[in-house]
Amino acid sequence: MTYLTGSKTPQAIKAMTLVGQHHQEIEYIRKDRNLTPEGKTKRIAATYLRYKRQVTKLEAEDKATRANQADSLRRALFGLYGNSDPNALISYRDAQDRVAAISSEEQALELLDRADLSNDEILAKAIVGKAAEAHWHNVVSTYTATHPYFGEKLQELAELNNADSSIEAVMNHAMSYTLSAPSEVAHYSEGMLENLSNQA
Numbered sequence: 001m002t003y004l005t006g007s008k009t010p011q012a013i014k015a016m017t018l019v020g021q022h023h024q025e026i027e028y029i030r031k032d033r034n035l036t037p038e039g040k041t042k043r044i045a046a047t048y049l050r051y052k053r054q055v056t057k058l059e060a061e062d063k064a065t066r067a068n069q070a071d072s073l074r075r076a077l078f079g080l081y082g083n084s085d086p087n088a089l090i091s092y093r094d095a096q097d098r099v100a101a102i103s104s105e106e107q108a109l110e111l112l113d114r115a116d117l118s119n120d121e122i123l124a125k126a127i128v129g130k131a132a133e134a135h136w137h138n139v140v141s142t143y144t145a146t147h148p149y150f151g152e153k154l155q156e157l158a159e160l161n162n163a164d165s166s167i168e169a170v171m172n173h174a175m176s177y178t179l180s181a182p183s184e185v186a187h188y189s190e191g192m193l194e195n196l197s198n199q200a
Contacts, residue, residue, distance in 0.1 A: 045196035
């Protein structure tokens with residue numbers, strides 16, 4: 001059985017804290033005897049919108065951060081990260097052309113073996129890159145067996161890519177960033193909430 005705990009990114013953790021604070025603040029307003037029912041509704045609307053904006057901003061930051069991390073990892077794993085050697089660039093382009101012609105896992109394994117024998121890391125990484133996209137697990141496991149650090153980073157990239165697709169990740173994400181509107185204002189539109197908030 002899978003237990004949902006919410007996402008573990010800094011933004012998600014902060015968002016879950018804000019969701020808790022929002023609930024506490026709403027309860028405090030509900031119990032405030034100095035406010036009229038109308039005054040409570042206006043204060044609740046203002047509080048809800050304030051927290052909603054903060055949570056929405058954190059969610060956008062989280063998504064952008066994960067996208068940047070995935071892009072950096074992809075470049076480091078399969079690109080010419082930090083390598084400005086013209087010969088390396090030529091080799092990289094040649095490797096991409098050779099890998100583009102691969103149509104099966106068997107062909108990929110055969111070419112990976114040749115790349116290993118000739119110590120051609122640029123070609124090997126290009127092959128593994130295509131294998132990862134094609135879900136050719138034998139190719140990936142063959143390479144990562146002798147390159148454990150690469151395997152760790154590849155797993156990290158897979159987790160980042162799955163953050164928007166796996167059921168568990170999606171549910172954890174929703175758990176972190178779902179801020180339910182209080183019942184007093186749940187039936188109001190965004191515009192009506194803004195009007196109430198401005199009167200608080």
